[in-house]
Amino acid sequence: MSDMQFHDKLKVTSSPHLVSALDTRKTMICVLLAVAPSAVMGIVYFGFYSLILLAGCMAFSALCEYGYDRIMHLDNTARDCSCLVTGAILALTLPPTLPLWMAFVGCFVAIVIVKCLYGGIGRNIANPAIVGRIVLLLSFTSQMTTWRVTKFMGAGTDAITGATPLGMLSESGMEGMPDLMALLLGNRGGSLGECCILAILLGGIFLIVKKIISPVIPVSYLSTVFLFSLIYYLVRPEAGYSAFYMALFHLLAGGVVFGAFFCATDYVTSPVLRNGRIIYGIGCGFFTMVIRLFCSYPEGASFAILFMNIMTPLIDRYTIDRYYGITNKKKEGEISG
Amino acid sequence: MLFGTRRLPSIEAGHYKNTAAMPTQEMPIPAVVSLSMSENIGAPCSPLVKKGDHVLVGQKIGDSEAFLSVPIHSSVSGTVTGIETMRNAMGGMDTYVVIETDGKQEVWPDIKAPVLEDQPGFIKAMRESGLVGLGGAAFPTWVKLNPKNLIDIDTFIVNGAECEPFITSDHRTMLEDADNVIDGTLAVMKWLIAENGFIAIEDNKQDAIEGFNRLLKERGIENIKVFPLPARYPKGAERVLIEEITGKKCAAGVLPASLGLIVMNITSTAFVGQYLKDGMPLTKKRITVDGDAVAEPKNILAPIGASIRDIIEFCGGYKKEPKKILMGGPMMGRAVYSDRMPLIKNNNAILAFSDEQARIPEESACINCGRCHEGCPFHLLPCAYADAYEKKDVKRLKDLQVMQCMECGGCSFVCPARRPLTMINKLSKALVKEAGDNV
Numbered sequence: 213m214s215d216m217q218f219h220d221k222l223k224v225t226s227s228p229h230l231v232s233a234l235d236t237r238k239t240m241i242c243v244l245l246a247v248a249p250s251a252v253m254g255i256v257y258f259g260f261y262s263l264i265l266l267a268g269c270m271a272f273s274a275l276c277e278y279g280y281d282r283i284m285h286l287d288n289t290a291r292d293c294s295c296l297v298t299g300a301i302l303a304l305t306l307p308p309t310l311p312l313w314m315a316f317v318g319c320f321v322a323i324v325i326v327k328c329l330y331g332g333i334g335r336n337i338a339n340p341a342i343v344g345r346i347v348l349l350l351s352f353t354s355q356m357t358t359w360r361v362t363k364f365m366g367a368g369t370d371a372i373t374g375a376t377p378l379g380m381l382s383e384s385g386m387e388g389m390p391d392l393m394a395l396l397l398g399n400r401g402g403s404l405g406e407c408c409i410l411a412i413l414l415g416g417i418f419l420i421v422k423k424i425i426s427p428v429i430p431v432s433y434l435s436t437v438f439l440f441s442l443i444y445y446l447v448r449p450e451a452g453y454s455a456f457y458m459a460l461f462h463l464l465a466g467g468v469v470f471g472a473f474f475c476a477t478d479y480v481t482s483p484v485l486r487n488g489r490i491i492y493g494i495g496c497g498f499f500t501m502v503i504r505l506f507c508s509y510p511e512g513a514s515f516a517i518l519f520m521n522i523m524t525p526l527i528d529r530y531t532i533d534r535y536y537g538i539t540n541k542k543k544e545g546e547i548s549g
Numbered sequence: 550m551l552f553g554t555r556r557l558p559s560i561e562a563g564h565y566k567n568t569a570a571m572p573t574q575e576m577p578i579p580a581v582v583s584l585s586m587s588e589n590i591g592a593p594c595s596p597l598v599k600k601g602d603h604v605l606v607g608q609k610i611g612d613s614e615a616f617l618s619v620p621i622h623s624s625v626s627g628t629v630t631g632i633e634t635m636r637n638a639m640g641g642m643d644t645y646v647v648i649e650t651d652g653k654q655e656v657w658p659d660i661k662a663p664v665l666e667d668q669p670g671f672i673k674a675m676r677e678s679g680l681v682g683l684g685g686a687a688f689p690t691w692v693k694l695n696p697k698n699l700i701d702i703d704t705f706i707v708n709g710a711e712c713e714p715f716i717t718s719d720h721r722t723m724l725e726d727a728d729n730v731i732d733g734t735l736a737v738m739k740w741l742i743a744e745n746g747f748i749a750i751e752d753n754k755q756d757a758i759e760g761f762n763r764l765l766k767e768r769g770i771e772n773i774k775v776f777p778l779p780a781r782y783p784k785g786a787e788r789v790l791i792e793e794i795t796g797k798k799c800a801a802g803v804l805p806a807s808l809g810l811i812v813m814n815i816t817s818t819a820f821v822g823q824y825l826k827d828g829m830p831l832t833k834k835r836i837t838v839d840g841d842a843v844a845e846p847k848n849i850l851a852p853i854g855a856s857i858r859d860i861i862e863f864c865g866g867y868k869k870e871p872k873k874i875l876m877g878g879p880m881m882g883r884a885v886y887s888d889r890m891p892l893i894k895n896n897n898a899i900l901a902f903s904d905e906q907a908r909i910p911e912e913s914a915c916i917n918c919g920r921c922h923e924g925c926p927f928h929l930l931p932c933a934y935a936d937a938y939e940k941k942d943v944k945r946l947k948d949l950q951v952m953q954c955m956e957c958g959g960c961s962f963v964c965p966a967r968r969p970l971t972m973i974n975k976l977s978k979a980l981v982k983e984a985g986d987n988v
Contacts, residue, residue: 224873
């Protein structure tokens, strides 16, 4: 006994003594991987400048966060990669021809004003990328609504601008509209990353399979969009098109699929509880369609998501899941369900 | 999930059952053992021996007058060299009877199989056996088996889930001691007049499930059924197990007996079977010794009171410098400050980790992802407790049912921001208890 040495200074911590491999940084890297297919398709359709826009936004966002932390003498939070996600998602919702400096304004608003000033990751009340996009839309309306056609549209000439499908719908109806297959593949005017629905679905399914996001928000969002437009076009039929076709059109056109998978599912600004997430998804879908069909903007996904972001604390408050009943004043042995 | 029966939320904590295929080896008696006088929830015992006394294996050396207590028996034969106090793993001070062993392992002459005539006799025998809940809670078994509403008890559940990563001692009990498990189950069911018995086993232990099914068939026992559970954490927690098997919700503070149920750990049940045959009190414990600092991880049968150092020495010593040693599993086990600490009754594993495994992860801000809620079997909201705790908002903590937390560790495990949520839950519960009914 005496010849044995004891270890008397062991580390004592509270249980558990294991943690899962998935941390915030890995979560953010998974999201970056998930938006990669959309980004690649955007670059294929809209050319090399899209890549510059995307990389520029990501780099500038990281710089903003790093710079803010340095100036305010905070721990460097840029390492968790969430600023790269914000930059990438913002870039993917911009028109592919937007001047770089305007995109940087959006990045600054997103990272510094929306995220850092509210206290950094986890404290922002609205999705930074969405607010960045909306600020750009209101500040530089003409540049933000000038859409380049894809390389495979028109007659081989480049730098031709055109309208997005939703823009065409609100101005001239269904005439000359790309068919559903073109919408699915993304061969149409629109934001950098929102065009190719198949690529977005690929990324979205990746996130769901990796359990980064739950399917509740995308499913409730997209089914609300579908049902809302189905009912609308049943009441007010579009000449030559069935209501079902129009509902599918609304699902595929614009940024609603991109928004449903990558913007509305942002952890910080969406409800924690499942019932809350259903309400949130339905709200996003409802307001998207109200803006599209009854307001002057052709597309409403970003406004709808922003609105529901702000509703999130309220939704969380009223959807709390009290598994063992509402009060704690239970008698011994009595179980309330 | 979508179409099957709805199960309680759970998490994937990994299994690390490295020692599952290793038969139990009996550890030689160490030179010195220290027997803690506080080996159960409830009142500690007072030593019945003094310095210089000669003690034998199975001799009662500690007991208490208090209701919630069980006696303590010597696990060795030898001479008492002192009654010492030492800080225990919980942070409090405990009394220890230190015995220098003589290696003869002479058995106390009064030890013989108990003769059971009635239910009180059975309860008395259970108290004399020194048995406590061996799953980790150390609740005196004789108190558990003596509910006020004996007449209502209809179901006896044997908990062989063993959902903690690393630990395989219950698994080895099921393989090596299956007959005693069944005998113990039958005895408890007989004296509790319970009609149904369940042996709950996680489905990563197919050999144990098949073994029990075969044995029950061979012995023609029909009222005990094997209940396979999905191998996820924390299916072996008592309240989770009850809901999985019976569908009844068991809130914190509600005794399972009030729902007509008794749940007992499988190693405890095997001990009941063994004790009724030979009357030897609880002096040895099957434990898993594992972790990356241990040279030869294995399952061993160790005398209670053996020091962690001696136990690891039997397992080839340390391979790397140990930085963290756990009594119990990595999810709910307790980190001890020194390897002087002796084995107590309710330990089922000793895990020693090197610096690499013992590193404390860096904490960052909550990102509101909701994983802590999604993994909680009781649908609690640990991320909200953390906010409320920071503000010392006892009312909100109470309203969000923090008292229902069983501290399983799932929320801390899944948190991508590495926040110590389970610790905050424990602190919050203490805060609510402190405030009492004033809020």
